[in-house]
Amino acid sequence: MPRKSTRLTFTVLATGAGVFAMLQSLIAPALPTVQHALRTSQSTATWVMTAYLLSASVFTPILGRVGDLIGKKRTLVAVLLVVLAGCLLAALAPTIGVLIVARIVQGVGGALFPLSFGIIRDEFEISRVSGSISNLSAVIAAGGGVGIVAAGPIVSALDYRWLFWIPVGVVAITALIALRYVPESPNRAQGNVSWLGAGLLSAWLVALLLPLSQASVWGWGSIRVVGLFAAAVVLFTAWLLSEARSRTPLIDLRVMRLPAVWTTNAAALLFGAGMYALWSFLPGFVQTPSSAGYGFGASVTTSGLLMLPMLVAMFLSGILSGRLEPVVGAKSLLTTGATLGAVALGLLAAWHDEQWQVALVSAVFGLGIGLAFASMANLIVGSVPASQTGAATGMNANIRTIGGSIGAAVTSVLVTGHLQPSGLPYASGYTHGFALLAVLCLAAALAALLVPTARAGRPGPTARAASVPAEAEAEPRSVTSGTVS
Numbered sequence: 222m223p224r225k226s227t228r229l230t231f232t233v234l235a236t237g238a239g240v241f242a243m244l245q246s247l248i249a250p251a252l253p254t255v256q257h258a259l260r261t262s263q264s265t266a267t268w269v270m271t272a273y274l275l276s277a278s279v280f281t282p283i284l285g286r287v288g289d290l291i292g293k294k295r296t297l298v299a300v301l302l303v304v305l306a307g308c309l310l311a312a313l314a315p316t317i318g319v320l321i322v323a324r325i326v327q328g329v330g331g332a333l334f335p336l337s338f339g340i341i342r343d344e345f346e347i348s349r350v351s352g353s354i355s356n357l358s359a360v361i362a363a364g365g366g367v368g369i370v371a372a373g374p375i376v377s378a379l380d381y382r383w384l385f386w387i388p389v390g391v392v393a394i395t396a397l398i399a400l401r402y403v404p405e406s407p408n409r410a411q412g413n414v415s416w417l418g419a420g421l422l423s424a425w426l427v428a429l430l431l432p433l434s435q436a437s438v439w440g441w442g443s444i445r446v447v448g449l450f451a452a453a454v455v456l457f458t459a460w461l462l463s464e465a466r467s468r469t470p471l472i473d474l475r476v477m478r479l480p481a482v483w484t485t486n487a488a489a490l491l492f493g494a495g496m497y498a499l500w501s502f503l504p505g506f507v508q509t510p511s512s513a514g515y516g517f518g519a520s521v522t523t524s525g526l527l528m529l530p531m532l533v534a535m536f537l538s539g540i541l542s543g544r545l546e547p548v549v550g551a552k553s554l555l556t557t558g559a560t561l562g563a564v565a566l567g568l569l570a571a572w573h574d575e576q577w578q579v580a581l582v583s584a585v586f587g588l589g590i591g592l593a594f595a596s597m598a599n600l601i602v603g604s605v606p607a608s609q610t611g612a613a614t615g616m617n618a619n620i621r622t623i624g625g626s627i628g629a630a631v632t633s634v635l636v637t638g639h640l641q642p643s644g645l646p647y648a649s650g651y652t653h654g655f656a657l658l659a660v661l662c663l664a665a666a667l668a669a670l671l672v673p674t675a676r677a678g679r680p681g682p683t684a685r686a687a688s689v690p691a692e693a694e695a696e697p698r699s700v701t702s703g704t705v706s
Contacts, residue, residue, distance in 0.1 A: 227345050230403050231353060234337040235360040236395045237301055240388050241330035242364025243371075244308075245273070248324075250372040250504060250521045251381045258381060261317040264438050271434045272321045276328020278430055278622055279423040285335030285615030286471050289410040289608055293343065294403050297336045301396035304330040308392060312385035323385075334361065335615035342602055342610050343406035351551075352543035354602055355595035359539020362594040366532030366587070369500065373522030410608035412469030419471050421463055425456035426619070433626040437633045472612050481604035482613065484671040485555070485597055489617055490624035491665035492559050492593050495566060495658040497625025498632045499586065503528065503569075505636075506651050507579060513641060515648040517576055530580050531587035538591030551596040551603070552672045558592030559666035561585055566659035570652045589662070597621075600672060628658060 248255070248269055256266040288296035307326030314320035341353045375383050432439070432446040439445050464470040476482060504524040509516025519527065542554050565586035572578050597617060605613040632654040636646045 227349070227353075229398070230340065230344060231357070233395055233399045233403055234297075234333075234340060235357055236391065237297070237304075237330075237399070238333045238337050238357060239360045239364040239367075240391055240395070241304065241327075241333050242361045243368040244304075244327055244330070244388060245277075246365045246368030246500060247372050247384050248273075248368075248381075249501070250369060250525065251376050251384060254376055254381045255317075255320070259314075259317045259320065265317055267434075267438070268321050269317075269324055271431070273324040273328045274434060274622065274626065275427055275430055276325040277331030278328075278426045278619055280329045281331035281335065281619050281622075282422065282472060282612055282615035283414075283419045284329070284332030285339070285611030285613075286410075287414060287611075288332070288336045288339060289408075289611040290412070290414060292405050292409070293336050293339045293611065294399070294405040297333065297340065297403065298396055298400050300329055300332050300336065301392055301399060304333075305389060305392045305396060308385045308388045312382045312389060331618065332615065334618045335611040335613075338598055338602055338614045339408075339607075339610040340403065340406055342607060343408050344404055350602070351546050351599050354598045355543030355546060356540055358595035358598045359536050359542075359591055362539055362590050363532055363536040365500065366528060366535060369504065370525040370529050370532055373520065373525045377522060408607040408610075415464070415467050415469055415471040418460065418464050418467060421456055421460035422471060425453050425460055426623075428453035428456055430623065430626050433630040436630055437637060441634070472616055473609055476605050476609050476613055477616065479604055480671075480673045481600055484668055484673075485600045485604075486617055486620045488555055488559060488593075488665045488668040488672070489597055489621045490627075491661050491668060492562060493621030493624030494628030494631075495562050495662040495665070496586075496590055496628075497622075498628035498654070498658050499566065501629045502632055502636060502651065502654060503579070503583070506573070507576070509645060513643065513645040513648070515573070515651070519576075527576060527580050528583050530584035531590070534584045534587030535591040535594075536587075538588045539595045540591075542592050542595040546596065546599060550674065551599040552669060552674055554592045554596035555600065555672065556666050556669040558589040558594075558596065559662050559669055561589030561592070562662035563659045563666060565589060566655050566662060570655040570659060573652075593665075628661060632658065 252266050252269065255261075255269060256263055259266075284296060284300060304327055307323050307329070310326060311320055311323035314323055337357055338354060341357065342350055345353050372384065375381075375387070428449045432449040436443075436446050461474070464472055464474050477486070504521075506515070507517050507519045507524045507527055508521070510518040517523075538558075546554060565582050568585070569579070569582045572582070598614065601614050601617045602610055635654040635657065636650040639647055639650060641647055
């Protein structure tokens with residue numbers, strides 16, 4: 222049977238993953254509008270973001286593994302339909318409770334990332350895998366930026382509900398095209414879903430991320446926060462023991478221990494902390510009235526436009542990384558991307574008196590995001606068996622999210638821990654926060670230096686070299702980086 226057009230397949234994958242990335246950030250600038258329209262409190266409105274984060278964290282690795290087992294195309298179409306239902310429910314939501322439920326449903330779309338990477342690995346010509354993964358990573362990174370930039374104009378011109386009506390149409394068309402034209406991947410993992418492992422993974426992720434996202438409301442020393450952190454440690458330990466003893470683990474821990482995988486995941490954790498925290502706090506910084514001694518009193522639309530250079534830069538550098546990776550290697554690109562992030566955040570901490578300075582710094586950071594996103598995906602895909610692609614890339618995306626939650630929580634403490642009589646943060650809170658994020662990105666660059674370098678013409682740090690059993694490797698294929706043979 223002849224292969225379908227890989228160009229059309231890539232377009233479908235990029236559209237689905239891009240829309241999900243956009244949904245991640247699209248609602249954030251509009252939260253005050255949502256709070257007012259649905260007559261709720263600020264603390265309740267934040268659950269629109271928290272519910273989405275928790276849902277995506279749970280479903281991304283689980284459905285990535287399901288795709289490895291039952292077929293990536295089948296799982297992809299099902300996930301797109303669930304996201305469609307979530308967007309439709311959100312657009313019609315009469316109350317904040319219904320909107321929060323809709324966001325939980327939308328979070329299932331986190332699985333689009335690992336499923337898309339897996340389909341590219343299985344279906345594309347070997348010579349096109351690395352570049353296509355880089356291009357898809359650029360779309361994913363840019364999607365988050367599009368959400369921040371587009372939210373203001375959409376809400377101003379239409380209504381916040383159009384933040385969900387627009388994705389309804391796009392996702393519906395994407396699901397139909399995917400059903401008709403995306404081929405089913407031939408590579409399948411052996412075994413069944415470890416539901417005990419899935420349950421424990423979900424439990425410790427929720428127990429970790431929930432207090433991180435709500436600590437500023439509940440208080441860091443509150444019983445709920447401390448108790449959930451303690452529960453996260455216990456549940457994480459139980460999950461490790463369960464996965465180690467399972468014949469068909471949800472996440473093969475031997476794959477996670479591969480040098481190329483754990484070092485890339487460490488860099489993802491640290492870089493995610495810097496990236497997501499900047500996305501969370503830079504709009505607030507530029508929207509602060511200049512009477513506070515800093516900030517520009519920018520509107521939601523203007524603050525989005527100040528981040529437009531970041532969006533353009535991350536997309537261009539992500540595309541460029543696909544051309545550079547065969548020449549300089551994914552490790553060098555990841556190190557460079559994290560270093561650019563550190564430089565940008567360091568400059569922002571000391572250099573933010575004019576709007577053009579913020580725009581320039583955001584462009585530098587965008588270059589770093591594009592390089593880092595593409596290289597992380599290529600390093601993971603090139604280091605694991607084909608049958609583990611979904612689970613491994615899902616965990617990498619999850620680890621970035623965990624890092625982002627940690628970075629945002631710590632930055633929130635610095636920014637909101639000491640307020641002016643007006644209730645606005647002091648400038649020092651932001652500068653200290655940006656400086657801390659710069660250190661985290663620098664640590665990500667150092668972690669990237671630990672990633673093993675694949676030698677030309679020889680297998681790199683593959684899962685096979687780590688003695689992953691043969692039954693876990695369903696039809697492994699070679700990747701351009703030379704890491705899977």
